[in-house]
Amino acid sequence: MATFVDQVTLHLRAGHGGNGCVSVRREKFKPLAGPDGGNGGHGGDIILVADPQVTTLLTYHRGPYRTSPNGQPGMGDHRHGANGDDLELPVPVGTVVTDESGEVLADLDAPGIRFIAAAGGQGGLGNAALATTKRKAPGFALLGTPGWEGELRLELKTVADVALVGFPSAGKSSLIASLSAARPKIADYPFTTLHPNLGVVEAGSTRFTVADVPGLIEGASEGKGLGLEFLRHVERCSALLHVLDCATLEPGRDPLSDLDVILSELRAYPVPEGQTPLLERPQLVALNKVDVPDAHDLAALVRPELEQRGYRVFEISAVARTGLRELSFALAELVEEDRARKAAEPAPQRIVLRPKAVNAAQFTVRVEGGTYGPVYRILGDKPVRWVQQTDFTNDEAVGFLADRLAKLGVEDELFRSGAVAGSTVVIGEGESIVFDWEPTLTSTAELMTGPRGSDGRLDPNVRPTRNQRREDYFDRMDAKAEARAELVREKEAGLWADEDGQA
Numbered sequence: 001m002a003t004f005v006d007q008v009t010l011h012l013r014a015g016h017g018g019n020g021c022v023s024v025r026r027e028k029f030k031p032l033a034g035p036d037g038g039n040g041g042h043g044g045d046i047i048l049v050a051d052p053q054v055t056t057l058l059t060y061h062r063g064p065y066r067t068s069p070n071g072q073p074g075m076g077d078h079r080h081g082a083n084g085d086d087l088e089l090p091v092p093v094g095t096v097v098t099d100e101s102g103e104v105l106a107d108l109d110a111p112g113i114r115f116i117a118a119a120g121g122q123g124g125l126g127n128a129a130l131a132t133t134k135r136k137a138p139g140f141a142l143l144g145t146p147g148w149e150g151e152l153r154l155e156l157k158t159v160a161d162v163a164l165v166g167f168p169s170a171g172k173s174s175l176i177a178s179l180s181a182a183r184p185k186i187a188d189y190p191f192t193t194l195h196p197n198l199g200v201v202e203a204g205s206t207r208f209t210v211a212d213v214p215g216l217i218e219g220a221s222e223g224k225g226l227g228l229e230f231l232r233h234v235e236r237c238s239a240l241l242h243v244l245d246c247a248t249l250e251p252g253r254d255p256l257s258d259l260d261v262i263l264s265e266l267r268a269y270p271v272p273e274g275q276t277p278l279l280e281r282p283q284l285v286a287l288n289k290v291d292v293p294d295a296h297d298l299a300a301l302v303r304p305e306l307e308q309r310g311y312r313v314f315e316i317s318a319v320a321r322t323g324l325r326e327l328s329f330a331l332a333e334l335v336e337e338d339r340a341r342k343a344a345e346p347a348p349q350r351i352v353l354r355p356k357a358v359n360a361a362q363f364t365v366r367v368e369g370g371t372y373g374p375v376y377r378i379l380g381d382k383p384v385r386w387v388q389q390t391d392f393t394n395d396e397a398v399g400f401l402a403d404r405l406a407k408l409g410v411e412d413e414l415f416r417s418g419a420v421a422g423s424t425v426v427i428g429e430g431e432s433i434v435f436d437w438e439p440t441l442t443s444t445a446e447l448m449t450g451p452r453g454s455d456g457r458l459d460p461n462v463r464p465t466r467n468q469r470r471e472d473y474f475d476r477m478d479a480k481a482e483a484r485a486e487l488v489r490e491k492e493a494g495l496w497a498d499e500d501g502q503a
């Protein structure tokens with residue numbers, strides 16, 4: 001049974017936002033005392049957290065479907081719905097997250113890094129929150145938006161300073177066991193190690209980690225043995241240690257030809273862009289098993305040749321624990337050099353959380369040909385979210401959507417792209433929401449009861465404003481002046497004279 005998994009596809013569904021509530025407050029002598037519908041809660045996020053206590057993706061191999069809770073709907077009396085709790089998924093340090101197309105979304109290569117893998121939906125506003133001075137009694141609320149749903153791929157790339165590479169049974173696991181507290185399985189048959197082991201080594205004041213990966217054989221790059229698959233765990237190491245077996249009894253094998261085979265296999269391994277190819281990293285050679293007399297002689301024989309090739313060579317015995325001190329100090333030196341170099345470099349941007357273009361246009365209009373004439377497709381985060389928030393059974397809510405779109409400039413842009421009244425307008429990808437465009441949508445609610453968002457019953461505003469009063473006053477004054485002028489005219493015309501012609 002597998003106990004180690006280093007690649008897994010996660011199916012995530014983040015919680016939906018709760019709907020906002022439409023409610024009107026009722027009091028004993030004031031049955032319509034204003035809107036009091038609360039907001040819906042936000043859906044929970046699904047967050048990946050790099051956790052040093054976790055070493056395998058096994059739990060996600062067994063349970064790849066994960067969901068976070070929805071936000072609760074809002075309620076009357078200004079009660080907001082509860083937010084859904086975030087779901088935290090602990091993953092091993094060194095987990096790389098990619099999307100379906102293989103693009104790297106995040107690299108969780110240090111303990112504690114968090115990545116929002118699936119964002120929860122937004123809660124909708126209740127009608128209390130939608131009330132403004134102009135819209136005192138909104139008869140609608142916003143719906144919650146759906147949470148992110150989709151697949152992500154997790155791949156574990158062990159983070160270690162030094163990687164041990166070599167043939168099966170060369171003694172790699174024995175070496176990590178004698179250098180560190182790691183206790184991997186050790187046996188004298190090939191491919192004992194089936195997954196990477198990590199150990200922490202202390203040499204002087206330097207602490208570094210060593211990774212022991214399954215053995216390589218000739219043709220590993222074509223998939224022989226366990227193949228090169230596990231070299232993904234070597235990708236991030238700053239140095240390689242070749243472990244060569246000097247006591248093998250297999251015909252045709254000796255430390256030098258073993259090294260050549262391993263080198264040509266490592267050369268065939270493609271590292272991701274931006275990383276140093278494996279063979280350009282610092283390398284040391286350990287001639288193992290020198291406690292065996294024949295091996296000791298062989299090691300002495302091949303040592304000059306290896307040194308001539310430019311390697312630092314250490315004769316060691318992982319079982320008798322000889323030569324380990326010099327080896328670990330030499331490794332520590334390489335690690336320190338690499339750390340100093342990395343510290344000098346400007347720190348790379350470590351994590352990119354779904355970047356959004358700054359100041360990008362909020363939406364675009366794409367004109368598509370269709371069987372019934374052109375289709376104008378509006379694409380953009382805001383319009384798509386607003387449509388998700390709209391309850392299309394509520395005319396007021398639809399009118400609110402139209403206002404928001406018009407305010408964003410969607411109507412102007414539609415005009416510019418050649419839309420006319422009656423054109424087909426679609427918001428977002430897909431076919432879900434199709435409009436026949438009427439420049440400036442009006443809703444029936446508006447026609448029946450004055451401006452949208454006002455309700456005559458709630459809002460009996462009878463006091464005239466100062467402007468109205470001023471206008472009334474001027475009207476009255478004008479009327480008076482006119483009446484006076486008329487009297488004067490009549491008088492001049494002699495209409496007021498009595499019978500004997502006296503005024």
Ligand SMILES: Nc1nc2c(ncn2[C@@H]2O[C@H](COP(=O)(O)OP(=O)(O)OP(=O)(O)O)[C@@H](O)[C@H]2O)c(=O)[nH]1
Nearest residue numbers: 168169170171172173174188191192193215318319
């Ligand atoms: N005499 C002697 N035997 C050793 C030494 N190191 C390892 N061995 C033996 O070699 C055999 C293989 O050792 P492992 O440590 O499992 O080798 P490995 O390189 O991890 O092998 P794989 O996991 O199969 O790739 C075991 O039987 C060990 O006891 C050593 O220094 N001297």
Ligand SMILES: [Mg+2]
Nearest residue numbers: 172173192193
């Ligand atoms: Mg092993």
